[in-house]
Amino acid sequence: MIYLQLFWSFFQIGLFSIGGGYAAMPLIQNQVVDLHHWLTLTEFLDLITIAEMTPGPIAINSATFVGIQISGIPGAIIATIGCVLPSCIIVSLIAFFYFKYKELTIIQGVLGGLRPAVIALITSAGLSILTLSIWGQNGFSWNISDINFISVILFSTALWVLYNFKPNPIFVMLGTGVVGGVIYLIT
Structure with a gap:
């Protein structure tokens, strides 16, 4: 019976948590703390901390x-x-209907309109990661002492290697991670 309750509670959370993981937190708290009393509020707060890390x-x-x-x-x-x-169910249904009706003009128009938004979201995430890696938690700064030059050199080198030699990007990421890890361990 507990397995069915666990499944159904988290199925509802997965179904109605639109907006990402943080939007799901009140739903999880409602199911886990308030409704079923599986965890205390303190245990739930510990759970959030562990889940974030x-x-x-x-x-x-x-x-x-x-x-x-x-x-x-x-x-x-x-x-x-x-x-x-x-x-999984929702994405499978969307994929089914997409492949069935992908030739319709209206579908092509909708997807064409979504492409710039997707590119903007990916660009925004990339710039956030770049800013975090170069300037740290404080964000962009004109002060040159706030720049992490190791990150700048690693990023520039990886970009140069990708552009000039066109290797598999996974290998470049792994290599940059190893080199960066060694450099940060030494310094």
Whole structure:
């Protein structure tokens, strides 16, 4: 019975948490703390902290941690599947209808209108990451002492290698990560 409750609770969270992981936090709190009393509010706040620090989407991390807390590894698997399944169903339906009706003029118009927005979102995320890596948490600054020159050199070198030699970008990222890790360990 607990597995069904875990699955259904996180299925609802996955279905109605539009806007990302942080938008799901009130839904998770409602299900986990208020409705089912699986965790106390203090435990829930600890869960948020752990889910933020762990790589991956915060809602899925939260589902996994709640599942482990309530019912061990099987609970973690059930809660995680419940959280992910609505997105899988929705994306599969969208893909089905896209491939079925992709030749329609209106669909092409909608997708054509979405492309600039997607490019803008990707560019914004890239600039945020670049700003964070070069200037740190404080953001852009005209003060030259705030610049992380190691990051600038690593980024410039990776860009140069990608442009001139056209290797697999994954290898460039891995190589830059290893070189950066070694440099930061030395300094």
